Amino acid sequence: MEEFMELGNEVPEEALDALIDAQQPNQCCVLVYTSGTTGNPKGVMLSQDNRCHSELHTGAGPQGSRSGEHCRGRLVDAAGAHLPVLQITWTARYGSQAGDIQPAEVQQEVVVSYLPLSHIAAQIYDLWTGIQWGAQVCFAEPDALKGSLVNTLREVEPTSHMGVPRVWEKIMERIQEASAQSGFIRRKMLLWAMSVTLEQNLTCAGSNLKPFTTRLADYLVLAKVRQALGFAKCQKNFYGAAPMTAETQHFFLGLNIRLYAGYGLSETSGPHFMSSPYNYRLYSSGKVVPGCRVKLVNQDTEGIGEICLWGRTIFMGYLNMEDKTCEAIDEEGWLHTGDAGRLDADGFLYITGRLKGFRGVAEAWVVIQLGHLKYILCRGPGLASPELIITAGGENVPPLPIEEAVKMELPIISNAMLIGDQRKFLSMLLTLKCTLDPDTSDPTDNLTEQAVEFCQRVGSRATTVSEIVGKKDEAVYQAIDEGIRRVNMNAAARPHHIQKWAILERDFSISGGELGRFSLHYCKGGVGRQGPWQCLGGARYEAAMARSRSWQESG
Numbered sequence: 001m002e003e004f005m006e007l008g009n010e011v012p013e014e015a016l017d018a019l020i021d022a023q024q025p026n027q028c029c030v031l032v033y034t035s036g037t038t039g040n041p042k043g044v045m046l047s048q049d050n051r052c053h054s055e056l057h058t059g060a061g062p063q064g065s066r067s068g069e070h071c072r073g074r075l076v077d078a079a080g081a082h083l084p085v086l087q088i089t090w091t092a093r094y095g096s097q098a099g100d101i102q103p104a105e106v107q108q109e110v111v112v113s114y115l116p117l118s119h120i121a122a123q124i125y126d127l128w129t130g131i132q133w134g135a136q137v138c139f140a141e142p143d144a145l146k147g148s149l150v151n152t153l154r155e156v157e158p159t160s161h162m163g164v165p166r167v168w169e170k171i172m173e174r175i176q177e178a179s180a181q182s183g184f185i186r187r188k189m190l191l192w193a194m195s196v197t198l199e200q201n202l203t204c205a206g207s208n209l210k211p212f213t214t215r216l217a218d219y220l221v222l223a224k225v226r227q228a229l230g231f232a233k234c235q236k237n238f239y240g241a242a243p244m245t246a247e248t249q250h251f252f253l254g255l256n257i258r259l260y261a262g263y264g265l266s267e268t269s270g271p272h273f274m275s276s277p278y279n280y281r282l283y284s285s286g287k288v289v290p291g292c293r294v295k296l297v298n299q300d301t302e303g304i305g306e307i308c309l310w311g312r313t314i315f316m317g318y319l320n321m322e323d324k325t326c327e328a329i330d331e332e333g334w335l336h337t338g339d340a341g342r343l344d345a346d347g348f349l350y351i352t353g354r355l356k357g358f359r360g361v362a363e364a365w366v367v368i369q370l371g372h373l374k375y376i377l378c379r380g381p382g383l384a385s386p387e388l389i390i391t392a393g394g395e396n397v398p399p400l401p402i403e404e405a406v407k408m409e410l411p412i413i414s415n416a417m418l419i420g421d422q423r424k425f426l427s428m429l430l431t432l433k434c435t436l437d438p439d440t441s442d443p444t445d446n447l448t449e450q451a452v453e454f455c456q457r458v459g460s461r462a463t464t465v466s467e468i469v470g471k472k473d474e475a476v477y478q479a480i481d482e483g484i485r486r487v488n489m490n491a492a493a494r495p496h497h498i499q500k501w502a503i504l505e506r507d508f509s510i511s512g513g514e515l516g517r518f519s520l521h522y523c524k525g526g527v528g529r530q531g532p533w534q535c536l537g538g539a540r541y542e543a544a545m546a547r548s549r550s551w552q553e554s555g
Contacts, residue, residue, distance in 0.1 A: 023048050026047055026048070027047060027048050028045045028047055028048075029048045031043045031044065031045060031319060032118070032119070032123070041492070042319070042324060043318060043319030044267055044319075045315055045318070045319055046315055047315075047316045091124055091128065091271070094289050094290055094291050094292075095124060095264075095271040095274060095289050096133060097290070098271070098274035098276060098289045099160075099236060099238065099260065099262070099275075099276050100236060100277055100278060100279075101129060101135070102133065103134065104133060104135070108134075109130075109133060109134075109159050109160055110135065110136045110138065110156060110157065110158045111125065111126065111129075111130065111136070111137055111158050111161065112137075112138050112139075112140055112149070112156055113126035113138065113139045113140065114152070115164070119241075120264075120266045120269065120270045121162070121240060121270060121394075124269070124271065125162050125238075135160075138152070140152040149167070150171070153229060154228070154229075155230070156230065157230055157234075158230070158231075158233070159234060159236070160237075161231070161234050161237050161238070162237075162239065163237075163239055164392070164393050164394035165239055165241075165244045165245070165248065165393075165394070165422070166242070166391070166394065167393075168239060168244070168248055169245075169248055171229065175225070175229075175255075189220070190221055190225070193217035193220065193222050194254030195254065196213050197214055197217055197218065198250060198253050198254035200214045201253040201254075201256070202250075202282075205280070205282065218256055222255055222256050225255055226257065231257065235277070236276065236277065237252070237257055237258065238260050238261070238262055239259050239261060239262075240261065240263065240264070240271070240394070241390070241394030242391065242422060243351065243390070244261065249282065249283070258280060260275035260276055260280060261273075262286065264313075265335075266315070267314065267315045267328065268292075268309055268311070268315070269314075272309050272311065273285045273287060273294075274286045274287070281344075281348045284349060284350050285341075285349045285350070287347045288347065289311075289313075292309065292310070292312070292313060293310040293311055294307065294308065294343070295308050295310075295334065296341065296343065303342045303343070304341065304342045305341075306337070307339045307340065307341045307349070308330075308334040309334065309337060310332075310334050314329065317329070340353045389421050391420050391422070391423060391425070391426070391495060392424050395495035395496075397426065397496050399420075402416075402487065402491070403417070403418055405487045405490070406428065406483070406487055406498075409484075410454075410479070410484075411433075411451075412447075412450070412451045412454040412476070412480070413431070413432065414433040414434070414508075415431045415508050416430055417429045417430075418498070425500070426495075426496070426498050426499055427501060428484075428502075429504055430501060430503045430504065431503070431506070431507040432447060432468065432507065433447065434448060435447075435448055440511065442509050443506055443507035443508075443512075445464045445466050446463065446464055446465075447462070447463055447465060447468075454476075455468075455475070458475045458478070458479040460473050460476050465505065466505070469504075469505050480503075481501075484498050484501060
C-alpha cells in the first residue's frame with residue numbers, strides 16, 4: 001500500500017491541475033455499456049456534469065436553476081470555492097444521501113465490492129459513493145458469487161450492503177439448507193423466531209416499539225443468524241437491477257433484515273429512486289432522489305403509466321447512436337424508460353411491468369396488472385415479444401436475437417420462446433414446424449417438408465411431431481441440443497446462454513389459446529417473461545410452468 005501511495009508523489013501538482021482544468025462539464029466522463037433492448041450493446045455516455053457535485057435548487061419544471069456555475073471545467077459553489085469534477089459526484093452525493101449513507105466523520109461506512117464494476121450500480125455504490133463519503137471498500141474474492149461472499153461478509157462485517165435479487169435468494173437458500181440439516185429444536189426455534197418477527201414487521205412496519213416476544217426472538221435466535229451471515233453491523237441492505245419476489249422479502253423481514261429497493265438505469269447514472277430506513281414501504285422502489293423528477297405518461301384508470309425521468313443524472317446519449325438517443329429522450333429532456341408504474345399519494349413508486357418492445361396495441365402484447373392477477377391482451381397471428389428480459393441476477397438479456405438465432409440454426413423450429421425474467425437462468429420452449437389444417441388453419445401433427453428433411457439429415461425417420469416428442473427421438477433431440485450449444489457459443493456473455501429447453505407437443509395457435517385476436521387471457525403465473533407460453537390453457541399451462549419450475553429448482 002505504501003508503494004502504491006508513493007506513486008502519487010511522482011506526478012507534479014501542476015500536471016494534476018492541468019488535467020482537472022481540461023475537464024469540461026459537457027464532456028463524456030465514462031462509458032457504461034448496456035445490453036439495451038435489441039441488437040448490439042449500446043454505450044451510455046455519462047458526462048462530467050452527470051457526476052459533478054453542485055447544489056441544485058429544484059424549480060417548477062425541467063429548467064430548475066443550479067447554484068453552482070461552471071468555471072474552466074470545474075464547478076464553483078456559492079462561496080466561490082472550486083469543487084473537483086471527478087472526486088465528488090452529483091449522483092453519488094444525492095443518491096447515497098437518499099439511501100441514508102453517512103459521511104465518515106459521522107459513521108465509518110464499510111461495504112463489500114463484489115459485483116462487476118462495468119455495471120453502473122457497482123460503479124456508483126462501490127466507487128463513487130466511497131469516494132464521496134470516505135467509505136471503507138473491501139473487495140471480495142473473484143469467486144464471491146460462487147459461495148465465498150458469505151466468508152468475506154463475516155470477515156468485513158459491512159455497515160451497508162447491496163445485492164441483486166439473485167444474491168439475496170442465494171443467501172436465503174443457504175439458510176434454508178442449513179435449517180433443514182439442523183436438529184428438530186433448532187429448526188423449530190428458527191421458524192418461531194422468524195414467524196413472530198415477520199408478523200411484527202408486516203403489521204407495525206413503522207414502529208420502533210417491539211413486543212417482548214419479538215425482542216426475545218431477536219436476542220435468542222435472529223441476532224446469531226445475522227452474525228453468521230456477516231450482517232451483525234449491517235444497518236442498510238439494498239437491492240436493485242431486477243424485481244424482488246415477495247417470498248424473498250418476507251423471508252428477510254423474518255430475520256429482521258429490511259431490503260431497501262432502488263430504481264434507476266445506466267441512462268440515469270444509477271439510482272433515481274431510493275428507499276432507506278426512513279423512507280420505506282414494502283414492495284415499493286422508494287421515493288425520487290432529491291433534485292430528480294418523475295412523471296407518468298399515458299396513465300390508465302388505475303394510475304399506471306410509463307415512467308419518465310428527468311434530472312441532472314440523465315445521460316448525454318448513446319455513443320454514435322443519435323437515432324436511439326432521440327427515441328429515449330424527448331425534446332424537453334425527459335427519459336422514457338419503457339417501464340410501467342404508479343405513484344402512491346406519498347410519492348412512493350411501484351413498478352408494475354415493462355413497456356419495452358411494445359409498439360402499440362395492434363402490434364404487441366399489452367400487460368395489465370390488477371392486484372395479484374396478471375392479464376395479457378394479445379393479438380395474433382404473429383408473435384410480438386418484449387425486448388428485454390431481466391434475470392434474477394440482474395442481467396439484461398434481449399430475447400429476440402437469441403430466439404432468432406435458434407430458429408436460424410435449427411430449421412425444424414417454428415417458434416422459440418425464451419424464459420428468464422426473475423429466474424436463475426435462461427430456458428427455452430420450442431415448437432416444431434408442422435402443416436396447417438386447410439379449413440381451420442390449426443397446426444396438425446404432421447411435420448412440414450423442411451422439418452422432415454431436417455430429420456432425415458440427422459438420421460431420424462420421424463414424420464410427425466408426436467413421434468419426436470412422444471418417443472423423444474434421440475437423433476432430433478441431439479441435433480437440437482447441438483444447435484443450441486452453437487448458439488450459446490456465439491452468445492454475448494454466459495448469462496445469455498440457454499441452460500434448459502423443451503419441445504412442446506403442439507405449435508402455437510389461436511384455437512390452442514396461445515394466440516388471440518384481441519382476446520383477453522388470464523395468466524396464473526407470477527411475474528415472468530410475457531409470451532405465449534404464459535397463456536397456455538389448463539393442463540398445458542400447468543405442465544409448462546411445472547417444467548420451468550423443476551428446471552430452476554434443479555439448476
